[in-house]
Amino acid sequence: MLEVNNLKGILARHKEMVSDLEKEISSIEATDLLGENQKLEAEISQLKEFFNREKADNQRLSEENKNLRNAVYEQLYNEKIQILNSTNKKLEVYFKSNIEGELNRLTYFEMTEKKRIDEMAGILQANRVNLQDEIYPRIYELRKLLEERVRAAREEILRNSKALNESRAAGFQKLQQERLTEEEIKGRIKQNNIESFIGLNIINKLGIFLLIIGIIAASQFTYFRLPDILKSIFTFVIGLVMLMAGEFFNRKKTNIFSIGLTSGGIAILYVGLALSYFNFNLLSMFPALGLTVLVTAGAFVLSQRYGSQTISCFAIIGGYLPILSIEGDKNIVYGAMVYFVLLNLLALVISVNKRWLVTAYMGFWLNVIGSIYILAIMFGGHTGNAGFSADDLISIAYIVLAFIIYTLIPVAGAYRYKLSFRTSDIVLLAKNTVISSILLYTVFYITGLEDFTGALAVTFAVVYIAMGRFSESFMEKERKARALFYITGLTFVALIIPFQFDKTWFSLGWLIEGTALLTYGIIRNVKGFKRAGTVITFLCLAAFILFDIPNYHSLLFVYKYLAVTAGSLVILSALIYKNEISAGSAKVYKYITLINIWFFSLYLLGVELKDYLYKPLMGSDFSLDYLINSAMILAGFIIAYLIPKINIIKDKVTEVISSVLYLIGVASLFILSFFSPVAGSLSNASRGTCILGTVEIAVISLLSLLAVREFIMKLVAKRKIGIELYPLIISLYFIVILTQNLIMQFNLGFNNALISVVYLVTALSWIIFGFIKKYVLIRRFGLGFCIMAVAKLFVIDLSFLTQGYRIVSYFIFGLTLLAISFVYQYFSRKINFVGEVMPDEKKNDT
Template sequence: MNENNRQYILELVKKMEGLYAKQQTLSNEINEMRALLLQLQQSENATPISSTEKEKPSVEKIVIDEFPKTVETPIVENISSAKPMEEIQMEPAVVTTNVEIPKFAPGPKPKMTKSGLEKFIGENLISKIGIVIMLIGIAIGVKYSIDHDLISPVGRIVLGYVASIALLFVGFRLKEKYNSFSAVLVSGAMAATYFVTYAAYSYYDLFPRILTFVLMLAFTGFTVFAALQYNKQVIAHFGLVGAYSIPFLLNDNSGNIAGFLTYISIINIGMLFIAFYRKWQGIFYMAFGVTWFIVLAASIFQNKDHLFGTYFGFSTFFFLLFYTMFIVSTIQKGTLTFGTVTVLLSNTFVYYGIGYALISDNPSYSNYVGLFTVLNGLIHFVAALFIYKRQLAEKKTLYLLLGLVMVFITIAIPVQLDGNWVTLIWIAEATLLYWIGSKKQVLYFERLSYVLMLLAFFCLLQDWSECYYPIYTVDNRLASMRPIWNVYFLTSIMGIVAFYLIYKWQKTVLTNPEEKITQDKKLMSFVVPAILLLLLYLGPFMEMKYGFDLQMDKLLITRNIENYQVGILDAKMAIVMAVYSILYVLTISLLNNWKIKSTMLSSICGVLAIIVLLVYLTGGLMSHSVLLDNYMQNHIGAEVFLIRYFSIACVIAMLYFVFYKRKEKLLNKNMEVVFHIGINLVAIVLLSSELVQWLTLSHSKSEYKLGLSILWGCYALAMIAYGIGKQRQHLRILGMVLFGITLLKLFFYDVAYMSTIAKTALFVILGVLLLVVSFLYNKYNGKISDDK
């Protein structure tokens, strides 16, 4: 490469560096213009578009691609190694500018930045704080002038009105340029006029009551007019506060409740019209809260007896007024909000509470509480029907109103009726609501049915606790309901049928793959079967127990009663209740094995079987002993044996179907050991009881000594032999433990009271049994060692 080429390359490099520097400058200028355009667009978004501006042709939006913030300049480190001019391929710097001028249409409201917060505080908040502080200052100055008698009463009132008018004049003058600030000044001026007028009436007696009322009402009207002109809700709030304050400020203790509530009604109608016209929800909420507070306070602290019609009529008017506003507000918004739902529920239950208190406390109308409750539900039904027919709101609103209908119908039942009628209607209502909710997929109804199910169940328990006991009249004649044929057992049957239907519908829903299973549905899938099982058990149980209690009471009111008769009846009742429990568990287990096939229900049946078995082996066998003793004394016939063996057969059937037939699915290896031990313990107890019975019938004096020791020894030998044959170590160990107990009984109990011949026979028999056990262990030693 010659010297000329090298010099030319250096010149080109310098020229290219200059072009890159110009490109950087141009990029910075374009980015500054872009930032300015964005700022102008944000300011246009905050300003409403006039009708003339909407008619102007839209311009295109400018979209400018940003230039790189830094420019990397190529540097030729070694001129000698540079390529020839023709080999250098230089990419030109390209500036792409897509030009679209923005359409200044209203966009989303920008988030409040630090400057926006500063603007809010400076232009809005400080003005409100300032007007409050100014009013406080004026009040302090007025108080000082009063304390030192600097200004006459008339002068004070005149100065107050002058200050208010001046403040109002300044506010109106600043309206066009400073709208928000002007609104605050006007609000403060109107508040000052209220207080000055009240001072002229109350403290100085300058104005009569009628004139003061007219002035304050005029100030209220002017305040509302100013709020509409300014389109500022805060001014309307000042007017509303003043309007509600007038009756309290001008109260003369005349007790004219009707006139007072009439005035509140007129104010509410006007304010709610403004709230509807301007869509000012704050005015609606304030009128709602203040009105019900006034009504509640008046109804609590005033005598309601002679003002029943006044309080009830105006409460109903306020309820319907706010209820109508709820419907209108919901239709306007097209959906439910937290505020509208809160107003609806508060309005509904506050009115119901006031009406319930008024009606129930009035002797002339106390029987119409249920009718009042139903009428409340009817109002919600009419509103729901109106919305449904005209399709004015979404389904959530319709379901909410229908839910309130169901709530008031449900409340009306216990309010008006007594006894089991409440339970019957709640059972029917819960079933109907669940059917509608599950079939029509109305989740609100379904969840409401869950509440009614629990209410119906607990109400049924209360009916049982109150009604299943004999009732005596004054002359000791038994006056009670008939067993089985009574309305309470009918209620139990209806409850069983209802919960069975709910269970079947619930099972259909849960097995549907397209159904969305929520947490409450999963929970109720356990609660409903549990309630059904309890009703199936407790319904017949309460009837049978009531039948025995009735017989017992008949015996107790008989003068010539023997003690054994009471003992026989108690024993029969205990055995029958135990056998019924056994048959119940057996029946549920059979149904589960053949039809339901639920592992959880099998486990529940197992737990119930253990509980029932323990009850029978303790109380049942003792009751059998009582019957046997009475049989020995000829107080009872041979039915004692039928009762005994039927109950034992039920126990064996329960053990077989509940445990043995399901042991493969219910029991693991550890639980199987417990099962075998339990079965053998039950067998030992039953065989011992049976041996004692027959030895008692044979009038043997040593039934608890010789016979039981031989029985236990033989059973221990049988368990050890079976354990060796089936390679079950736990049975062999249980047999040895039983042998040990038998030997302890032999040495510490039997020997002391047995004859020589009996002792000889017992020792010989037990010795032979132990030798047989030892022989079996020696003979099958290999089999035992292989036992795992």
């Protein structure tokens, strides 16, 4: 039984294996590996044949190029030798004539001077001067000296001439032995190319142009001699003959001359169509349009067949000729739209196969002219109340199609052949964007779609950002084009706000865009988003300054300012999060943000809080302006205190900002102390009002005292001033504001003895504090202040006091001075103690 089961198991496994084999065989039969293998072998064979053929062609062309290059080199070298020999002969003749001239002038000089010497001797003899006189030997010596000098000059000329000839001969020999450089060959070829360009291209096209003018003139000249139909036939025959001649020469070998004949034939056919329709009225509109389409299509085919940009240019120009026949009938305009779209598509097909710059630009500008002409017809009598219609939609669709086609034209060829964008391609993209957007926005405003101009900006933005992503993914090297796409897209992103919203919302819209882009760019470290966000943020700031700040009383201004401040804090937080706060531009942004927070707090307190408290405090004894200004000063002190406490944003500049805010607050409080917190003065107010006003002044003064303390502590920490000046400045500031408040708020005169008492008590406090803290300077300053207070009492105060107050003043001053004396007695053993605290300058000296 066990063996049977084993056999059954083996049989089952065998069946499974057979089933698997059958499935595998079926799969192999289904895939037809043999057929695919044969197909691949055939393709490999074809590729090998193609490779061998291309290799042979390459070798042949390489050999031809080598032979041509050698021939060009020999020709240019022979030309160079001929030029050198000719130049050498000319120079030889020139130098020889100059040297002979010099020798002749020297000989003439010699003969002239000898003659003068002989004449001098003759004059002496004629005057009976004795021949034995010593003057005759002198004259003879002069003659010999002249001969020697002339002979030396002649020898020098001949010697220099020989050296010059030898040097010139050596130089020419060196030039003859020099090989032609690559730059010389290229320069000569360029000269030949210019000559060929003028002789072939320009002369060829000029001949065609004159031929066209001749045909037009002939049609006018034979006006009375031939019927119109024969004139038209004559023109078409000439065009066809030139086409056939061009085809004949092109079949032999395509060259500039044959291309010129073909281009001229196409141009003359267009002339024949124009004459037949406009001048002779032999063709109606639709037959003329149909023939134009046929000629244009044929011209495009020929341009692709022969790779001729000239033919394509004639096809483009002739293809747009029917625009002259378009009139006010909208059905004809619709047909023209379809025709021009097809023409643009043909231009796109050309750009896919050939990157022809002239054709692309010519087609673009003719398309712009055609679009403007069509829109002028479509919207010539359009009024703003007409409403949106199907005609408007068709016009918009036509402009959009033209925009898309001429956006693809520069991209298609570059993408297909994996070539780089040229500067001309980028310029064409930019011009297409500007002109198409102007046309579209014009149509939107004409048709009453101004509420959707923001959506149009969104569409443009999406298109260009998508193009940027496409170039980034498939054309990685195209940085300029990618930058153009992204910049254009982000420009339209920024334009969404002004196009879609009123200027009231410019700042908020740009704030949202700028904050989002800049924050994302900072967090993700995307430079493009950073730049775009920065630009849009500046636009937000400009809109806020230009449109919002002048209307700061608007109900929305507080929310806009709050949003701007919050947005700046969000961006600052992103910079802190990514630890980019130490960069130069980030630092500047940090400082501006901190200053803006201060301004925002001043605005909230000075405008919003004031408006809120205006009605509740109307008619009360308290001064609203004093309260608001006090709150603003308090806010400045708080911000100045908090800025250096946040370590992550703390640096030297933030400390300077904090110090400046402290100084502004102290100066503002000093000015504020000249005004009363209540209507009138505290001395004339009711008891409750006086108490509350005094408390208000005390709180503000105490806070300012703390602010001064914080500011002085900074200076002490930086060792700008000594530690013992710290309590002196604080107490001195306290005396100043106390004196100011007593005089301004309580109507006390400076001659009041109470002020002297305060000064005396302050002096006592300084002396005690100086002894306890071992501050020599503050102790001595207190002693001097005490003397000043006593002097004020006797010189100023006593003359204004009654007898009773004088007695009280005497007692108070006497007791205070005794107290000061007691303090000195008590601490006298410490005056000369070595461990006393001295000013920092003295410590440094010791």
